[in-house]
Amino acid sequence: MFEQLGLIGCGLMGGSFALALKRAGLVKRVVGYSKSPSTTERARQMGVIDVEAPSALLAVSGADIVLLAVPVAATEATLKAIRHLVSKDMLIMDVGSTKRDVIDAGRRVLRDHVGSFVPCHPIAGKEVSGVENADVDLYVGKQVIVTPIDRTQPEQLQRAVDVWQKLQCNVVQMAPEAHDAAFAAVSHLPHLIAFALVNGIASQTRAEDFLTLAGPGFRDFTRIAASEPKMWRDILLANRQELLEQSQVFQRTLKAMEAMIEAGNADALEGFITQASQLRANWRMGPKKG
Amino acid sequence: MFEQLGLIGCGLMGGSFALALKRAGLVKRVVGYSKSPSTTERARQMGVIDVEAPSALLAVSGADIVLLAVPVAATEATLKAIRHLVSKDMLIMDVGSTKRDVIDAGRRVLRDHVGSFVPCHPIAGKEVSGVENADVDLYVGKQVIVTPIDRTQPEQLQRAVDVWQKLQCNVVQMAPEAHDAAFAAVSHLPHLIAFALVNGIASQTRAEDFLTLAGPGFRDFTRIAASEPKMWRDILLANRQELLEQSQVFQRTLKAMEAMIEAGNADALEGFITQASQLRANWRMGPKKG
Structure with a gap:
């Protein structure tokens, strides 16, 4: 049981985590911060968070568990904003789709406190984003990859595993490099291809006629092309080396x-x-299985 | 109202058509033929067809409507098998995913009777095949592309359009070339890519680990990779020119x-x-719309 979740990023991933943590009775209060004040306000109105924080630092103040649910490219700036309040006893997790870049940011910014940071990647999501789409069941039955490093405190790793398991997730532990290679192959490359296919069609004069004829195969194949542009820009850039290898x-x-x-x-x-x-x-x- | 449907190919597409035609009260009896006698027998046991024909020619004997529901590469051989019984008053349709090759086969084989042949492509399907998966609702609400040529008899074209519309399909008429270009872009290329992506992953030593981590994005993106190999072999080869252009x-x-x-x-x-x-x-x- 945690006293306070400091939630940084009150969108789909962060909001769904807060809702799930509350439902499981694992936290007394959620203090949330989002870059956009209207998002933070909306999160409070929806009951996703209990208190609006005017800064990331203030969301962390008094927190014993912190979730970074920001685009991976914003991880370093976010850690810088909160590092003065990061302590050894605090569990910090993220939900980013790439892990090596996030871990590098953690090492650079948190230094001696990097052991509090447990890098996590829940394999869950939707094509819609925003706190309006937060879903208490988003993580139920999903896999969560945790990618600890040598310096990760074993107690914090265990706490992270416990939290996700209590949210009914299957927790898988692996090395950050293996994680990034795997997701380049089964997630980042399919996204890259889906974006390229849709834009390749769009570049042709007969695009509109083509798209009128597209059926269920096209619908499912390109579903991920509708994903959030800024988030995917960051993921494709963050994991570029593995991604380009898989593309080859x-x-x-x-x-x-x-x-x-x-x-x-x-x-x-x-x-x-x-x-x-x-x-x-x-x-x-x-x-x-088995 | 038709007297007899001569159904050549009692699989998913053909079987579903027969069921839908019967439900709509548009046909008195269905005489079916499949290359595999066990398929024809199963189709009769399931009530998909009423009479088993021992050859394609005998399925056409007495028919006023004929549906070719065979792989596109088998079209020419099938037309050769039935051409002696093809008449001016008979409506012949196919359901192939490519149209220029099917039309070429029609011209070569049917000659003076090519006007009875109305090339059709219903945009419907499943990843499972076989008469066991025949579905009376497969075509409901789907688009059907008809690609008549100059020599197509207007009366037969109108009858074909009427049949599909009575099965609750939206009928779209277009040139065979435009059809093949469009489907290369929105269907054949996505299939080619999905096959290549799955095999590219499979070629790597860590393939099994990668696939264990794949989530809903991969699931939907690669759904079409599970499609029927012989059918897709034929489609990719039949439409190779447009497909390779779209791939570029x-x-x-x-x-x-x-x-x-x-x-x-x-x-x-x-x-x-x-x-x-x-x-x-x-x-x-x-x-x-509009």
């Missing part, structure tokens, strides 16, 4: 398929599609 | 994004993502 693997594979199609090599093409089809048909979201 | 547009766009990411050009990247995000957020499936 993808483009090599695409070119191999194109060569089969150009050559009319039906057998090779069928074998290739069969491999993808079987793999995808047998894939299930979530951690391996 | 996509790869150029992808490379432009990669250059922004490599250069750390946050403003350009944000602008690019914003364009995609707004376009996709405002897109709605189906024909333009």
